[in-house]
Structures are given as structure tokens and as C-alpha cells.
Amino acid sequence: MIVEDDENLRVAVAAKLRADGLDVEVARDIATADRALRELDFDCLVFDRMLPDGDAIGYVHARRQQGWSVPVLFLTARDALADRVAGFEHGGDDYLVKPFSVAELTARVANLCRRSGTGRPSVLRHSDLTMDCARREVRRAGVLLTLSAREFSVLEYLLARAEQAVDRAELTEHCWDSRLDPLSGPRSNPVDVVIKRLRRKLHEPELIHTVRGRGYRLGSA
CATH class of the missing domain: 3.40.50.2300 (Response regulator)
Known part of the structure; x- marks a missing residue:
């Protein structure tokens, strides 16, 4: 704050x-x-x-x-x-x-x-995905990925809640201020834009799953 x-x-x-x-x-x-x-x-x-x-x-x-x-x-x-x-x-x-x-x-x-003792773990892991929060590095199957700050933030939030459904409003609230960081046109949801980019960068098999009527879940490949 x-x-x-x-x-x-x-x-x-x-x-x-x-x-x-x-x-x-x-x-x-x-x-x-x-x-x-x-x-x-x-x-x-x-x-x-x-x-x-x-x-x-x-x-x-x-x-x-x-x-x-x-x-x-x-x-x-x-x-x-x-x-x-x-x-x-x-x-x-x-x-x-x-x-x-x-x-x-x-x-x-x-x-x-x-x-800070209240911070998240310095390294988050799920399946073959590893995120080093201190170094701000993400690897999939050992391969270093290049993510934007917003993509990193969204993926970090999903990783911290792996296997849990997270709705779009929650991601928007915690991962960016849309007034300062417009990511999409008026007809699209900025969360969906970032998720699409993340899915492309994470490659197959897919880890980020759509939860119908709710949002997204980081699950097993």
C-alpha cells in the first residue's frame, strides 16, 4: 500500500x-x-x-x-x-x-x-510449470518463458490457487487496474485477452482450463 x-x-x-x-x-x-x-x-x-x-x-x-x-x-x-x-x-x-x-x-x-513474512512462497510449482517469484522467471518443462508483467501477475494468481476456479472479476481486481492498463477493446474482456496469450506461451498440453460460467482454473495437463 x-x-x-x-x-x-x-x-x-x-x-x-x-x-x-x-x-x-x-x-x-x-x-x-x-x-x-x-x-x-x-x-x-x-x-x-x-x-x-x-x-x-x-x-x-x-x-x-x-x-x-x-x-x-x-x-x-x-x-x-x-x-x-x-x-x-x-x-x-x-x-x-x-x-x-x-x-x-x-x-x-x-x-x-x-x-516480508506474509509474502507468497518464493517458488510456485504445478505439474511441469515452475515460477520463481523473486527472480520473476517462469519455466515450462525446464524451458524459460517470456511473459509480460500482466501475464506474470495473472499466472502467479492462478498458480497460488492451483486446481481452484477463479472468476474474471477476481483476476481483474487482484492483477491490474484496467483504468491504467487497458488491454483490449470495449467488446472484449481484458482477462480473456491475457489468458489467450498465456495459453499460447505455455504451449500444449493445456494447463489453463475454462470453467463454464465462472472463469478459469489452473489444472493438470
Whole structure:
């Protein structure tokens, strides 16, 4: 989750992380973030320090006192050594000073997600299909496949729920924001477009099966 009150920055960072295949929630203040954090689990949090309803390090420190362990990266324009030290002392795992490179931020977020104890297994397997989530590599029968970020995200979601039916709405919700990543024309479903591409790249025998009236299931060949 990204907690940032600058809308342009919030949208830009969220778009880049989604393009890299991550599921992203956004909030503009501590109160909104707190509601989401009490309902959902996250692998990493990016907090701007100075938010409309206070300094985020106070909130993070209080949650750490309650046993909260999710990794946190602080963003701030405050670059003094004392400010950076305060960020770490109050529960931050990483600290990035504005202005910053979005590429550097996404690399730091990916690193924190890998360290998170709530993350998915680093390697997912089903039949002769193997996905290394940390290296972002997919192999079928040992052969390395070239997937787009969106294809990787959809396949990862199906792999994590192998042999379970997953509907199109669920895939859309968790794998991309269609407003930022239009994949198809108005008459086609973007999920179907990605599934078609995945089936072609995975080759035969087919692993992704259509569940009539529901969606798709990653099953046995």
C-alpha cells in the first residue's frame, strides 16, 4: 500500500508498481490507511511521513508496539541525518528522500516484499510449470518463458490457487487496474485477452482450463 497525499506522485508510483505485477492499494492519509490495514494484509507499506492528519512515524511506532511486523518504507523531503535516524528508530525498514527515482523506489519495495513474512512462497510449482517469484522467471518443462508483467501477475494468481476456479472479476481486481492498463477493446474482456496469450506461451498440453460460467482454473495437463 502507498500512503501519499500528493496525488500525482501517488498515481505515478502505483502505476509503476502495478506494471511490475504488484497488487497495489493507495491512501492519502493515515486514517484511510488504518482502515485498510485493519481489513487487509500487505507485504509492504510505503508511507509519506508528513500526511494531512500527522507524521506517519508516530502511527507506525504505535503499531510496532502492538506487534505489527509488516515492512515499512518512509518517503520524505526531510533529509537531515536526525530525521533518517528517527525513521528507523520508530519502526521504518527503509527510508527514501524526495525527490527520488521511481525505479529505485520500486526496487526497494520489491526487496521489502521478498523479506516480508506474509509474502507468497518464493517458488510456485504445478505439474511441469515452475515460477520463481523473486527472480520473476517462469519455466515450462525446464524451458524459460517470456511473459509480460500482466501475464506474470495473472499466472502467479492462478498458480497460488492451483486446481481452484477463479472468476474474471477476481483476476481483474487482484492483477491490474484496467483504468491504467487497458488491454483490449470495449467488446472484449481484458482477462480473456491475457489468458489467450498465456495459453499460447505455455504451449500444449493445456494447463489453463475454462470453467463454464465462472472463469478459469489452473489444472493438470
